[in-house]
Structures are given as structure tokens and as C-alpha cells.
Amino acid sequence: MSGSQPRVLVVEDEAAQREVLSYNLEAEGFAVSRAENGEEALLLVEEDAPDVILLDWMLPNVSGIEVCRRLKMRPATRHVPVIMISARSEEVDRVRGLETGADDYVIKPYSVIELMARVRAQLRRTRPSSVGVVLEYDSLVLDSETHKVTRAGRAIKLGPxxxxLLTTFMEKPGRVWSRDQLLDRVWGRDIYVDTRTVDVHVGRLRKALCQFGDDDLVRTVRGAGYALG
Structure with a gap:
């Protein structure tokens, strides 16, 4: 799996529903993780937060509402968008879902096309590059669709x-990324790469961005990792 592929966690206790959702998400180019109950979902998110969570309301033991509440209480997972899927169409349920922190609420039976559009809408907020958005920071412009980067109007040539790496930094300027987080995001979590490799590529990125004598925008945070700006 490529580290730049957005990952969606599907939390659904009915195997058939889980498979249909996973199949459609994979067909749209997403990497998919699956959980069949709330406890498993919470463990998976703690190990490695996905980019979007599709969460069924009716789950055995820990309900979807409770899973959502716990995720939104924790600073580490608060930012992960949750789309609640429910057979409950009453307005009071919808309100309760959104009040618990769900970012969107979809009622069963739903249209798969609409659900995919809603997943992409959440990604536009949290991982803009994955839906082809142009990112800008300082005098840097990165076009995720054409894979072009310019700084102050001058083209910067970068390896994949x-x-x-630059895409990850530009999606969340100021955020400090540890080497392990960058490995997951840029190389993919299934590939074994030494953390020193991260330093080598950050060095190459710095050199490319500063080739015209501009300031270094990539900051090394001692003992923590790297950040943009």
C-alpha cells in the first residue's frame, strides 16, 4: 500500500454490509481497515488513526455512539472525521449523533455514491491533497493532481x-510529525524502512526547496521530528 493513499476504517458488525462498504471504498482508491465491533474499532484507531471512520450506530457491546464519544474526547483522535451510519431516521437520533461529535450522519438504506461523496467531503477538510486540491503555504504551491511544485513562481523538481513528504507537511503546517508518523504516512505502514531514511529524504526536500537561495521552511524539532514553518 502506498503511504499517500487515504485510509478509511469501516466499523460494521454485519459482515455483508462491511464487505459491500469495503469493496466500494477500495474501488474508489481508498485503503480500508475493518472492525466488527466497538472495542476492535477503538484499538485500531489507537494503533494508527485512519483518515475517516464510517461508524455503524448499532454495534454489539459498545455502541457506535459510545465509540464516537470516546474518540472525540481524546486529543489524539478528536480530529478524525466520523461519519455515523444508522437505521434510525428520527431527527432526535440524528441530533444525538451529531452532538456526540459525529461529523456527518447517514441514514440506512443509503446510496453508495452519496456515501462516497461524503467520505471525500470529509477528506477535503483533513487530507486535501487526496482529493486533488492545490495546497499553498508561504510562497510554495503544490498541485496534487499534476504533481507540480513551485516556490515564488519557480518550478521545483521533487522525487515521488x-x-x-512535502504534501504531508503542507496539509498541516505547523504540526510536528515524528519520524514514525512520517514513515506511516509517506512510505506506508506495511513497508519496513529505517527511520534514518526519513532524515535523508527530509534533507533532499530541504535542498530542493532552498535551491534558489530561499529560507528553509522545514523545521527540525529536537527529539520530536519535523514541521513545516
Missing amino acids: TEFR
Whole structure:
């Protein structure tokens, strides 16, 4: 799996529903993780937060509402968008779902096309590059569809790894990324790469961005990792 592929966690206790959702998400180019109950979902998110969570309301033991509440209480997972899926169409249920922190609420039976559009809408907020948005920071402009980068109007040539690194930094300027987080995001979590490789590629990225004598925008945070700006 490529580290730049957005990952969606599907939390659904009915196997058939879970498979239909997973199949459609994979067909749209998403990487999919699956959980069949609330406890499993919470563990998976703690290990490695996905980009979007599709969460069924009616789950055995820990309900979807409770899973959502716990995720939104924790600073580490608060930012992950949750789309609640429910057979409950009453307005009071919808309100309760949104009040618990759900970012969107979809009623069963739903249209798969509409659900995919809603997943992309959440990604536009949290991982803009994955839906082809142009990112800008300072005098840097990155076009995720054409894979072009310019700084102050001058073209910057980057290798695929440096491009993914810069994309990650530009999606969340100021956020400090640890080497392990960058490995997951840029190289993919299934690939074994030494953390020193991250330093090498950050060095190459810095060199490319500063080739015209501009300031270094990538900051090394001692003992923590790297950040943009």
C-alpha cells in the first residue's frame, strides 16, 4: 500500500454490509481497515488513526455512539472525521449523533455514491491533497493532481518520496510529525524502512526547496521530528 493513499476504517458488525462498504471504498482508491465491533474499532484507531471512520450506530457491546464519544474526547483522535451510519431516521437520533461529535450522519438504506461523496467531503477538510486540491503555504504551491511544485513562481523538481513528504507537511503546517508518523504516512505502514531514511529524504526536500537561495521552511524539532514553518 502506498503511504499517500487515504485510509478509511469501516466499523460494521454485519459482515455483508462491511464487505459491500469495503469493496466500494477500495474501488474508489481508498485503503480500508475493518472492525466488527466497538472495542476492535477503538484499538485500531489507537494503533494508527485512519483518515475517516464510517461508524455503524448499532454495534454489539459498545455502541457506535459510545465509540464516537470516546474518540472525540481524546486529543489524539478528536480530529478524525466520523461519519455515523444508522437505521434510525428520527431527527432526535440524528441530533444525538451529531452532538456526540459525529461529523456527518447517514441514514440506512443509503446510496453508495452519496456515501462516497461524503467520505471525500470529509477528506477535503483533513487530507486535501487526496482529493486533488492545490495546497499553498508561504510562497510554495503544490498541485496534487499534476504533481507540480513551485516556490515564488519557480518550478521545483521533487522525487515521488519528497513530493509525498512535502504534501504531508503542507496539509498541516505547523504540526510536528515524528519520524514514525512520517514513515506511516509517506512510505506506508506495511513497508519496513529505517527511520534514518526519513532524515535523508527530509534533507533532499530541504535542498530542493532552498535551491534558489530561499529560507528553509522545514523545521527540525529536537527529539520530536519535523514541521513545516
